[in-house]
Amino acid sequence: MMANKINLLVIDDDDINIFIIKKIVEKTGYNVNMVAKANGLMAIDYLKTTMDEENFPHLVLIDINMPVLNGWEFLDAYAELNINKRVDMYMLSSSVYENDIEKAKTYLKVRGFISKPLSIERLIELFKQLELQN
Template identity: 40%
Template sequence: MKKIDLLCVIDDDPIYTFLIKRIIDEAEVSLKSIFFKNGREALNYFTEHKDNSEKLPQLVLVDINMPILDGWQFMDGFATLATSFRNNIAVYISSSSTDEDDFQRASETPHVLELIPKPISSERLRELVVKLES
């Protein structure tokens, strides 16, 4: 299976971050991964590198509930920047939420492909990367 160059995870939970790092390694889907603890850190990174497609990830997994800037607020900022990106970036909400309103909101939020319940499996992660190739 082909690997993507860069995968981005935006999540403030250190236990989940530890787990998702292991899942990414097990799935062998990316050459490199970057991690941010909140939407503000991630948005700053995307803003700084918006003109450099080599620094932008092909796949983003973003949590909903985070301090400083949550997943929805990140997506608002991301939508503003997205028109300046040279490449497509697949964004998935990855959350432990079971609230139907969150699933509905994710389906209506521009640039969000799907809300995926945590924890994401290595198999599911591979499926997301395969979708990028098609």
């Protein structure tokens, strides 16, 4: 496994959703360092200070609708950082709009669109994909 630890960054302004994801992470059995940020700007600031390999996220789950910087604006700001590290990003949203799903496909860094709520099965699947890449 990835240095025996998976770094997960969750960008979501909903405290209840963060709590649920934290509980799901605990049930996966994986060694996960989960960091949650309430909006895209906080996530960008966090990433700027976390460039070392040990703590940089392997997986980022991004909500679309957030204050300050929404999910799309986060992705645009992330692209401007010119980070050359491998990171799997997924949009995690309650949006059922087809245009959001299609828009997610236009971002090279975004590997997929996950509808809320996140299931333990889906999270384990994402963790297994990370293991296969390393």
